[in-house]
Amino acid sequence: MLGGIEAGGTKIVCAVGSSPDQILASQVIPTADPAASFQQVCAFFDTAQATHGRIDSIGVAAFGPVDIDPGSPTYGTVQRTVKPGWAGASWVDGLSRLGCPFIVDTDVNGAALGEWRLGAGKGYATLAYVTVGTGIGAGVLKNGRSMSGSGHYEMGHIYPPHDYESDPFPGRCPLHRDCLEGLASGPAITDRWGVTLSEVPAGHPAFALQAGYLAHLATTITLTHMPDRIIFGGGVMKAPGLMERLRAATRILLADYLSDGPASGDLAGYLVPPALGDEAGVTGALAMAEARAGHAAH
Amino acid sequence: MLGGIEAGGTKIVCAVGSSPDQILASQVIPTADPAASFQQVCAFFDTAQATHGRIDSIGVAAFGPVDIDPGSPTYGTVQRTVKPGWAGASWVDGLSRLGCPFIVDTDVNGAALGEWRLGAGKGYATLAYVTVGTGIGAGVLKNGRSMSGSGHYEMGHIYPPHDYESDPFPGRCPLHRDCLEGLASGPAITDRWGVTLSEVPAGHPAFALQAGYLAHLATTITLTHMPDRIIFGGGVMKAPGLMERLRAATRILLADYLSDGPASGDLAGYLVPPALGDEAGVTGALAMAEARAGHAAH
Numbered sequence: 385m386l387g388g389i390e391a392g393g394t395k396i397v398c399a400v401g402s403s404p405d406q407i408l409a410s411q412v413i414p415t416a417d418p419a420a421s422f423q424q425v426c427a428f429f430d431t432a433q434a435t436h437g438r439i440d441s442i443g444v445a446a447f448g449p450v451d452i453d454p455g456s457p458t459y460g461t462v463q464r465t466v467k468p469g470w471a472g473a474s475w476v477d478g479l480s481r482l483g484c485p486f487i488v489d490t491d492v493n494g495a496a497l498g499e500w501r502l503g504a505g506k507g508y509a510t511l512a513y514v515t516v517g518t519g520i521g522a523g524v525l526k527n528g529r530s531m532s533g534s535g536h537y538e539m540g541h542i543y544p545p546h547d548y549e550s551d552p553f554p555g556r557c558p559l560h561r562d563c564l565e566g567l568a569s570g571p572a573i574t575d576r577w578g579v580t581l582s583e584v585p586a587g588h589p590a591f592a593l594q595a596g597y598l599a600h601l602a603t604t605i606t607l608t609h610m611p612d613r614i615i616f617g618g619g620v621m622k623a624p625g626l627m628e629r630l631r632a633a634t635r636i637l638l639a640d641y642l643s644d645g646p647a648s649g650d651l652a653g654y655l656v657p658p659a660l661g662d663e664a665g666v667t668g669a670l671a672m673a674e675a676r677a678g679h680a681a682h
Numbered sequence: 683m684l685g686g687i688e689a690g691g692t693k694i695v696c697a698v699g700s701s702p703d704q705i706l707a708s709q710v711i712p713t714a715d716p717a718a719s720f721q722q723v724c725a726f727f728d729t730a731q732a733t734h735g736r737i738d739s740i741g742v743a744a745f746g747p748v749d750i751d752p753g754s755p756t757y758g759t760v761q762r763t764v765k766p767g768w769a770g771a772s773w774v775d776g777l778s779r780l781g782c783p784f785i786v787d788t789d790v791n792g793a794a795l796g797e798w799r800l801g802a803g804k805g806y807a808t809l810a811y812v813t814v815g816t817g818i819g820a821g822v823l824k825n826g827r828s829m830s831g832s833g834h835y836e837m838g839h840i841y842p843p844h845d846y847e848s849d850p851f852p853g854r855c856p857l858h859r860d861c862l863e864g865l866a867s868g869p870a871i872t873d874r875w876g877v878t879l880s881e882v883p884a885g886h887p888a889f890a891l892q893a894g895y896l897a898h899l900a901t902t903i904t905l906t907h908m909p910d911r912i913i914f915g916g917g918v919m920k921a922p923g924l925m926e927r928l929r930a931a932t933r934i935l936l937a938d939y940l941s942d943g944p945a946s947g948d949l950a951g952y953l954v955p956p957a958l959g960d961e962a963g964v965t966g967a968l969a970m971a972e973a974r975a976g977h978a979a980h
Contacts, residue, residue, distance in 0.1 A: 533808035536908070639858055
């Protein structure tokens with residue numbers, strides 16, 4: 385039996401399953417303060433274990449910044465976050481009373497793994513996953529293993545070219561102002577236009593602007609990681625037509641430079657939506673648990 | 683006995699050594715057309731083998747774009763380059779008559795490996811190496827192994843924010859115009875100012891501009907790879923004071939976001955010059971050969 389936790393800023397999804405694609409029970413818990421959230425998470429797994437049997441391991445795909453280095457003394461600890469009460473909260477401490485092994489990675493790395501195991505990332509040796517929602521984040525897998533350096537990647541804070549004439553919006557990132565998250569996250573869109581991207585009419589300039597910023601991210605991920613495919617998920621990507629505009633804008637930026645690789649042609653097979661939709665995260669958390677338990681199929 | 687080849691756009695450095703830090707003979711060959719260059723390279727190794735004994739393997743640190751995937755049918759082949767005659771030239775074919783195993787990687791990955799083995803990168807798990815010269819390139823090592831995806835990285839073509847008011851120079855990259863290479867390579871500096879950065883006086887605006895563009899690269903590499911250290915080498919970096927300005931500009935862009943990692947504080951230990959100077963490339967090529975021969979110390 386596997387446990388999975390997808391922890392986001394507004395909700396925490398808990399699940400148990402016999403494999404990543406066989407979910408037997410799940411529950412959505414609103415993200416409260418850490419003590420209350422951990423208590424509810426543990427209560428779910430207590431009940432699940434009583435019903436479905438002993439859990440071998442739990443995968444935690446958590447919002448960041450979070451320490452994902454298993455060798456670190458602060459492994460599983462939430463870092464420098466703006467979410468009230470969560471800075472310094474530890475998934476290791478919060479889940480310890482369950483007494484089973486677990487693994488902590490970022491939410492976006494979890495979603496990437498879910499897609500790699502069962503969705504749009506199957507068979508891709510170097511796979512990138514981008515989420516565009518309340519924040520912007522990206523993860524990269526090599527053969528199903530999430531990549532990191534001294535910490536997990538922080539690609540939402542890359543600075544794209546920002547033309548103040550066509551976009552006078554100054555950006556809303558409290559630290560970096562006009563980084564990608566400051567210019568192109570869901571809250572940046574609503575701050576700038578008063579509505580979400582899904583609510584503006586098709587010809588609205590918001591689409592070209594958004595596609596341009598995300599094309600800068602797609603181009604930068606391409607040049608820095610040379611992935612075989614990039615999956616773009618998250619709430620903002622649900623706006624009709626955005627994916628097609630993203631491909632067209634990325635083509636212009638790449639200027640056919642990488643014509644002998646996957647980032648070539650019309651990019652229809654290179655920049656793609658998630659196949660698992662909103663299930664990618666918890667599926668990936670279960671896949672993390674499976675890998676941790678040592679009976680991963682790959 | 684190890685062989686090393688550092689192949690640049692203007693010169694090819696060949697060396698043999700008993701280890702990466704024990705060079706027994708070396709020769710500099712001007713980069714001509716591939717046939718003439720390969721002939722001279724092979725002649726050097728013929729003589730070297732006659733004098734110093736059989737070479738176990740050769741490391742080739744070559745200008746790109748080049749196919750560095752040993753599993754590819756076009757391994758070692760130079761791709762889509764502007765260097766006359768080199769597009770489609772194959773290091774595999776060019777060196778085949780020497781009859782010894784070899785390994786091909788990019789020049790910048792070679793320099794990174796040289797610094798990791800014997801220079802400013804020793805002990806750094808995730809190490810990035812940037813060269814700023816005729817072109818701009820970067821490589822990333824994980825525990826001494828160069829990272830790649832569908833091909834080697836192409837970080838010189840990242841687009842930095844470009845403020846046309848403070849920098850009306852349009853950029854000189856034939857494909858991307860104002861990418862980093864188009865704005866901040868050695869030729870971009872001389873196109874813009876008429877002189878090199880080492881020739882302008884200390885207070886000249888060229889310094890702030892150059893530091894700003896390179897800080898964008900340092901910041902982007904940080905956010906996309908989270909290295910433990912970034913080495914900045916190449917001819918342009920020899921301009922006095924540029925490294926200090928690069929650190930200051932990068933600090934501003936990072937805005938103390940990563941205060942719990944290596945990219946924190948004054949960045950004096952994070953952004954550093956090469957320790958091996960111009961020797962990094964050929965040292966790295968010999969280290970590649972050592973790894974290929976299977977008696978790598980690491």
